[in-house]
Amino acid sequence: MLEVRNLRAGYGAVDVLEGISLSVPTGACVCLLGANGAGKTTTLSAICGLIPASSGEILLEGREIRRLRMETVVRRGVSLVPEGRRVVANMTVEDNLLVGAYTRGDDQVGSDLEAVYRRFGRLHQRRKQLAGSMSGGEQQMLAIGRALMARPRLLLLDEPSMGLAPQVVNDIFRTIREINEAGTTVLLVEQNARKALSVASYGYVLETGRISFEGSADTLLKSSQVVEAYLGDAS
Amino acid sequence: MSTFFQQVVNGISLGSTYAVFAMGCTLIFGVLNIVNMAQGALFMGGAYLGLEAARLGLPAPLALVVALLGGGVLGVLSDLIVFRTLRARGGHRWMGLVASLALARVMVGLAQEIFGTQVQRYPPSAFLSIAWEIGGVRIQLLQVVIVVVSVVLMALLAITLQRSSTGRAIRTVAFSEDVARIVGVPVGRTIMATFFLAGALAGAAGMLLGNLFNVVSPFMGDQMLVKGLTVIILGGLGNVPGAVAGGFLLGLIEVFSVAYVSSSFRDAIGFGLIFLILLVKPTGLFSRVEDRRA
Numbered sequence: 001m002l003e004v005r006n007l008r009a010g011y012g013a014v015d016v017l018e019g020i021s022l023s024v025p026t027g028a029c030v031c032l033l034g035a036n037g038a039g040k041t042t043t044l045s046a047i048c049g050l051i052p053a054s055s056g057e058i059l060l061e062g063r064e065i066r067r068l069r070m071e072t073v074v075r076r077g078v079s080l081v082p083e084g085r086r087v088v089a090n091m092t093v094e095d096n097l098l099v100g101a102y103t104r105g106d107d108q109v110g111s112d113l114e115a116v117y118r119r120f121g122r123l124h125q126r127r128k129q130l131a132g133s134m135s136g137g138e139q140q141m142l143a144i145g146r147a148l149m150a151r152p153r154l155l156l157l158d159e160p161s162m163g164l165a166p167q168v169v170n171d172i173f174r175t176i177r178e179i180n181e182a183g184t185t186v187l188l189v190e191q192n193a194r195k196a197l198s199v200a201s202y203g204y205v206l207e208t209g210r211i212s213f214e215g216s217a218d219t220l221l222k223s224s225q226v227v228e229a230y231l232g233d234a235s
Numbered sequence: 236m237s238t239f240f241q242q243v244v245n246g247i248s249l250g251s252t253y254a255v256f257a258m259g260c261t262l263i264f265g266v267l268n269i270v271n272m273a274q275g276a277l278f279m280g281g282a283y284l285g286l287e288a289a290r291l292g293l294p295a296p297l298a299l300v301v302a303l304l305g306g307g308v309l310g311v312l313s314d315l316i317v318f319r320t321l322r323a324r325g326g327h328r329w330m331g332l333v334a335s336l337a338l339a340r341v342m343v344g345l346a347q348e349i350f351g352t353q354v355q356r357y358p359p360s361a362f363l364s365i366a367w368e369i370g371g372v373r374i375q376l377l378q379v380v381i382v383v384v385s386v387v388l389m390a391l392l393a394i395t396l397q398r399s400s401t402g403r404a405i406r407t408v409a410f411s412e413d414v415a416r417i418v419g420v421p422v423g424r425t426i427m428a429t430f431f432l433a434g435a436l437a438g439a440a441g442m443l444l445g446n447l448f449n450v451v452s453p454f455m456g457d458q459m460l461v462k463g464l465t466v467i468i469l470g471g472l473g474n475v476p477g478a479v480a481g482g483f484l485l486g487l488i489e490v491f492s493v494a495y496v497s498s499s500f501r502d503a504i505g506f507g508l509i510f511l512i513l514l515v516k517p518t519g520l521f522s523r524v525e526d527r528r529a
C-alpha cells in the first residue's frame with residue numbers, strides 16, 4: 001500500500017528526517033515508535049503532504065505522491081488522525097464528521113455517518129454539541145470518525161492514546177484493531193509501545209530522524225534494545 | 236408618537252442594508268481574519284452594476300442579481316490580485332491592508348472615470364414608490380422590498396454557512412488552515428469562495444442602499460467601510476448574527492439621532508454610542524467564548 005524510500009523532510013532549511021524508509025503492506029497495521037522529538041509526526045506530515053519532503057520517494061499503491069498537496073492525497077485514500085486530535089472546537093460533532101467527507105462526491109456520506117455513529121455511540125449522543133466541549137477521549141473518537149468519513153484505504157494515526165485514561169486507551173486501541181480488521185491499512189505512531197505492538201504486526205523504531213530498528217511485533221517485544229528504551233515502564 | 240414609529244420604519248430599512256454589508260465584512264475580517272479595505276469599493280461597484288443593469292432595462296430583481304454576482308466577482312478579483320499574491324509570498328496582514336487600500340482607490344478612480352463624479356440615480360419606478368400611510372406612519376413599498384431582500388440574503392448566508400459543504404469548509408479554514416488541509420479542504424479555493432460571498436453581499440447592499448437613498452456615487456463605499464467595521468466590532472468579530480443585529484442597531488441609532496438631535500451629529504452619535512456599548516461589553520454584543528478563533 002505504502003512504500004517510503006529515503007525520505008528526507010523537515011522545517012525550513014534543516015531536515016529532521018535524514019532518509020527514512022518504511023513499508024506498509026496492504027491490509028497491515030504497522031507502527032512507528034520513537035521518543036519525543038524523534039520525527040514521528042514529521043514522518044506522517046511528509047507522507048500526507050502537509051509539509052514538503054525535500055527528497056526521497058513516497059509511493060501509494062505504486063504511484064508517487066510526494067509532490068501532491070494534502071487535499072489530493074486525501075482524495076487518493078490517505079487520512080490522518082493528527083496528534084492532539086485537532087477537532088474544530090467551535091463546530092458541532094456532526095459538522096466535524098461531515099467536513100471529514102469534504103473530498104467525497106458520492107451519495108453514501110449519509111450512510112457512512114450512520115456507520116460512524118454506530119461505531120461511536122457517544123458521538124451520536126453528542127452530535128449537536130460543540131466538539132470543543134467534549135472530553136479528550138470523545139475528541140479522539142471524533143478525530144478518528146472524521147478521518148473515516150473520507151473513506152481512507154490508508155489511515156495514519158498520530159499518538160491516539162496521548163493523554164487519555166487507561167480504560168479509554170483500551171477502547172481506542174480496540175477501535176483501531178476493528179478498523180484494521182475491516183480492511184483499512186493502518187500506520188500507527190505511538191509512544192505507548194506495548195499497546196501499539198499489541199495491534200501492529202510490524203514495527204519501526206525512529207531515533208533522531210533515522211530508523212534504528214525494525215521487525216515483527218514479536219521481534220520488537222523481545223529485543224532488549226527496544227524493551228529498555230520504550231517498554232521499560234509501560235503498563 | 237408617529238414620528239417615533241416613522242423612525243423605527245426608516246431605521247429598520249436602513250439598518251437592513253447595513254446588516255447585509257456587515258455580514259460580508261464579518262466573513263472577511265472576522266472569520267478569515269483578513270483586512271480587506273476594498274470591501275467598501277465592492278459595495279460601490281455593486282451599486283453601479285445594479286444601476287447600469289437597471290438602465291439597460293433589466294427588471295429590478297435581475298438588476299439585483301447583477302449587483303450580487305458582480306460584487307462577488309469583484310470580491311474574487313480582490314482575493315486574486317491582492318491576498319493570494321501576498322499569501323504566496325508570505326506577506327503579513329498589514330501589507331494586505333495597504334494593498335487592498337490601493338485596490339480600493341483604483342476602483343474608485345475607475346468609477347469616477349467611467350461614470351463621472353456626479354451623483355447618479357436609479358430610473359424611477361412607479362411600482363416601488365407605492366406607499367401606505369398607517370396612523371401617520373408612511374411605509375414605502377421600496378422599504379418593504381429592501382427589508383425582505385435583506386432578510387432573504389441573511390437566511391441564504393446562514394444556510395450556506397451552517398448546512399453546505401462549502402460553509403463547513405469555510406468554518407474549518409477559519410478555525411485552522413492546517414486542520415482544513417488535514418481533512419482535505421482546499422484552503423485557497425475556500426478563501427476565494429468566502430471572498431465571493433462577502434463581495435456578493437457588499438454588491439447587493441450597494442444596490443439596496445443606492446435605491447433607498449436614490450444616490451449612487453463613486454465615494455459611497457468609503458463611509459460604508461467604516462460603518463461595516465464598526466458594526467462587526469459591535470456584533471463581535473466573525474459573528475454573523477452579531478453583524479445583523481449590529482447593522483439594525485446602527486441604522487436605528489442614525490435615524491433617531493437625525494430625527495431627535497441633528498443630522499450634523501448623526502455619525503458622532505452613532506459611533507459614540509457604539510463606543511459606549513463596547514466599553515461595557517468589550518468583546519461585542521453577541522460574542523461567546525467558543526466563537527473565537529482557536
Ligand SMILES: Nc1ncnc2c1ncn2[C@@H]1O[C@H](COP(=O)(O)OP(=O)(O)OP(=O)(O)O)[C@@H](O)[C@H]1O
Nearest residue numbers: 011016034035036037038039040041042043083191
Ligand atoms: N513546526 C515545526 N517547526 C520547526 N521544527 C519542528 C516543527 N515541528 C517539529 N519540529 C522539530 O522536528 C523534530 C521532530 O519533531 P516531531 O514532531 O516529528 O517529533 P515526534 O517524534 O512526533 O515527537 P513527539 O513524540 O513529541 O510528538 C523536533 O526536533 C522538533 O523540534
Ligand SMILES: [Mg+2]
Nearest residue numbers: 040041042083
Ligand atoms: Mg509527534
